Amino acid sequence: MPELPEVETIRLGLRGKIVGLKIKDIQVFNPKSFIGSPKNLRGQKILKIWRRAKILGMELGMSIADPAGSQPHPTSSLVTTSLRAVDGAPRSPSPALTLLFHLKMSGQLVFVQRQESRVQSPANRFIGGHPTEDMMGELPNKSTRVIFEFSDGSKLYFNDQRKFGWIRLISKFEIRNSKFFSQLGPEPLEKDFTWQVLKNNLLKHKSMPVKVAIMDQSAVSGVGNIYANEACFDAKIDPRMKVGSMDDNQFKRLHKGIIKCLKDGIKYGGSSKVHFVNPEGKKGYFLDYAYVYWKEGERCKICGAEIKKMKLGGRGTYYCPKCQK
């Protein structure tokens, strides 16, 4: 599910709520959803929350004055093995830890204040002109895989119907050295993401349909199926077009289209086809403003032609046959 705009929406929503909170307890209902040793979390404070591609990170720390911090650091195989791997590296008694979240297809992160009722709250907030809509029922529900409880009594629910998502507790060191992070392509909303960078990275896959290529996270990070469809439409490029036969103008339009669609995604609070909700349990409205994704059989908002669907690289692909050539 969540692509860059959805993960960013979660980051923005959680930022003001959980930074500074101390983790009191954690419940793991599905072991595969949490990698690492959950008990290492007790007493850790959330210092910072960041996003890279579709990954959300929470930096943790113990305050010196905190009695919990003076407890022996429980052994985490993940943490200790990698620290030992560096010869001569001083072994910190309590390495700085980070929680990573990948929501994959159906993950949700919902924050609930202490004793806050989960009944429908008044629709008094607006995103993109919409009253926000509460999508959550009671929590926990049958998709709840992990619950974080903070010392002020508030809770963070990790719900994930399909169980593809994961939470991983690792050291900062491992992040810096992980193959996963080093292979990620540029952040599309940073200024070093130029059209030439996009072109060079995509040209690794000359014979690939462009829509499939921009979902390669090493070419540009954070674009998934929804925004790949919309970016091709915005750029007026047939999603089947081979990367190798694109000219510079098309790369420039595609570059612009990717950025525009991702920014719109964030502006409208993400896409909620089925699962996505923000940390308040409310849906996002990007799909109300989308041109092709999930619009098969509808009229193109630009030219009136019928939006078509096909399969490309195994994924549902939507396009306007008249606008995109």
Next chain:
DNA sequence: CACTTGACCTGTCCGC
């Protein structure tokens, strides 16, 4: 080597 398929899971929808 480039690209596709299958696997990981649960739930929904559609046709018979």
Next chain:
DNA sequence: TGCGGACAGGTCAAGT
């Protein structure tokens, strides 16, 4: 009403 199959926004490994 029930059953089988296709499909769903991500990513990795295995296969062609």
